Structure formats: structure tokens, C-alpha cells
Amino acid sequence: MSMELIIQIVLSSIIPIIGFLIGFIIIWYRQGVKGINEVVDAIVNSFLDERGFRQKDLMKKVDLPEPAVNNALNRLSKTGILTKRRAWYRLNDPLVFLSEKDMIRASRLTKDDNIIYAAYQNPFLSNIEFLLIYGFLFTAVIFSGICFFVPQSYDWLVSVIPAGFGTPSRLDVGALLLYIIMVGLILSDISDDLVKIWGRERFQVVVGALSGISYDVSYSDELSGRIMRGAIKNIDIDITGSQKFLNYFLPIPVGNIEVATSTSKKSIRSGKGVKVFRNMPYPREMFFVLRSLQLKSLGWRKRNAKTLMLWRSRGSAMVPA
Numbered sequence: 001m002s003m004e005l006i007i008q009i010v011l012s013s014i015i016p017i018i019g020f021l022i023g024f025i026i027i028w029y030r031q032g033v034k035g036i037n038e039v040v041d042a043i044v045n046s047f048l049d050e051r052g053f054r055q056k057d058l059m060k061k062v063d064l065p066e067p068a069v070n071n072a073l074n075r076l077s078k079t080g081i082l083t084k085r086r087a088w089y090r091l092n093d094p095l096v097f098l099s100e101k102d103m104i105r106a107s108r109l110t111k112d113d114n115i116i117y118a119a120y121q122n123p124f125l126s127n128i129e130f131l132l133i134y135g136f137l138f139t140a141v142i143f144s145g146i147c148f149f150v151p152q153s154y155d156w157l158v159s160v161i162p163a164g165f166g167t168p169s170r171l172d173v174g175a176l177l178l179y180i181i182m183v184g185l186i187l188s189d190i191s192d193d194l195v196k197i198w199g200r201e202r203f204q205v206v207v208g209a210l211s212g213i214s215y216d217v218s219y220s221d222e223l224s225g226r227i228m229r230g231a232i233k234n235i236d237i238d239i240t241g242s243q244k245f246l247n248y249f250l251p252i253p254v255g256n257i258e259v260a261t262s263t264s265k266k267s268i269r270s271g272k273g274v275k276v277f278r279n280m281p282y283p284r285e286m287f288f289v290l291r292s293l294q295l296k297s298l299g300w301r302k303r304n305a306k307t308l309m310l311w312r313s314r315g316s317a318m319v320p321a
Helices: 002-029 036-044 056-060 066-078 100-109 128-149 151-160 170-200 241-247 265-270 281-293 299-303 304-311
Strands: 052-054 082-085 090-091 115-120 205-207 212-215 225-227 233-237 254-260 272-280
Touching: 036 056, 036 066, 036 304, 052 056, 056 066, 066 082, 100 281, 115 272, 115 281, 128 151, 128 170, 128 225, 128 254, 151 170, 205 281, 233 281, 241 254, 265 299, 272 281, 299 304
Parallel strands: none
Antiparallel strands: 052 090, 082 090, 115 205, 205 212, 212 225, 233 254, 254 272
16 A cells, blocks of 8 residues: 555545534534523613613522623623623623723713714725735735746746755645745734734724714824714615625625715715715624614614624624624
8 A cells, every 4th residue: 555545545534523623613612602691681671771780680680500690791791792890790882893992982082972883994904905915925825826836937946945955845845835825824914913003993983872973084083073963864885896705704794884964966976975984894784873873763772682782792693794
């Protein structure tokens, strides 16, 4: 029995086992926390208007052991629905996707308005900056593919390898090209983090029940952009082809939201009467929130508070967008 046949047999046995383990880990990670439905029920029925509670008060409302309640509260805290401060838990809106620091900032700048949606827009995604971020990886993959499969390029790569390393085999060249791809992946990840630090955290969009839409217009801004709820004339959602492609791979779907503040067709064509929020997370949810704000009909959020909380906590199987 040749060595190649032995390797094929080993690989054909190992790969299905690895696939099974990966699938088991994913299913185990995504499964709902035991008791989270009961905890969410108690919060919605007893503490929704108060916007805060203590764990000992919650224990009186549920028939669950304390460890199960702790696990459910930890899941809700990790997903941003709850914020713990000493013995108190503060209830956040399920459609608020801000850090604790930025949530405090948004509350201060909107004069403690009831924030019904808040998130970071990334105006650079899907544009030239996106190409720069992943250009390292794309370049490394294309370069490696050409050098490995095109004979002339393969010979050139072998010729530039220093003579002190000897004559590399095809396996050695393949290992070198895989290393180049890994370097490209690392550089892309570093670039992605730098862009997020540079831009994403400073481009916030906050929707208040009374204050309307507030947003940052520059990196050092303090939500100076403002669209009052009475000024909203029309709302539209636009998910481009590149965004649809990216949404297959991104953990959170993104899309553009267009808010018209004028009914004049001339102003809309020139772009002066339309504000576009680019690459907003969960664009369909933001669209429905803005439409409800425009129609002054926000009662559905309270009626569907349980569904929203379970969706945010991943306690039930729902498609976010």
C-alpha cells in the first residue's frame, strides 16, 4: 500500500469527524439558555415600565433556581439588553447597539430622551476603504494562485528563492504561498481594526422618541446632525448588490437608509433633501422604527417587547433581517 493511499484513507476518516465536531460546537453555542424565556416574560410583565430591577425582585416572579436565573441574566447582559450596576439591572432597548460609554453620551446629548434605536454607521464599508482593507488578502490570494498554477510564475518564484535554501520542492513552494496568504489575512484584520477605531465609533446614529434622529457628521462631533421627527417626509431602504453579497458573510446585516426631509423632487435629485445613513446594522429594523416615528405609532414596540428581547438574546430562532 503506497503512502499516498494511506494519506487519502486517513484524511477521508478525519475530515468527517472534524466536520461533525465543528457542527456540534456551533449548535451547542447557538442553543438557547435554559430559563431565558421565563426570565424575559417576568421582565416584560413586571419591570418594562420601570426600566430597572434587582435580582432578588426578579426571583420572586419566576419559578427557577438561582443558577438558571444567573445564566439568563448573564446572557441578556452580554447581548446588551441589560446593564448591571451593583445590585441593579437596567433595561436597555433591544434595538440599541451602542457601547455603555456611548449610550451614556447619547442619553446626555438627547436630554435623556427615550432612545428607540441607536447604532454605528460605517460610511467606508463597500467603498474604496473596504477595498484597501481586504486588498492585502485579495492580493496575497491572487499572487499565490498565479505563482502556484502558472508555470512561468512558478519558475520565477523558485528563481528568487536564495540558493542557500537549496532547490525547493512543490510542497515547499505551496507552504511558502500559504504563509503569504496568512500574512495577507493578518494585515487585513489589522487594517479592519484600525478603520473601526478611526471611523466607526465616531459615526453614531441615535433615534429618540421625541428628539428625532441625531447623528455625528465628523470624527470629533457630538451628534450635531439633527432631523426632527416632524421633518421626516419619506423613508426608503437601499441594500446594494455589494451589501447583499457581504450580508452572506457578515454576522450583522447592513444596508443604507435614506431619509427625505423635503417633498421637492428637485431637492431630492440634487441630494440636498435626502440624508443617507450608510451601512447601518439591521437596516430593516431601523426602517420600521423610523416609519413608526414618522407616523407617531410606537406602541408596537411595547407589544412586541418579548419578541424583540428574545431575538436580541438569540433565545429563539428568528431571522434578524
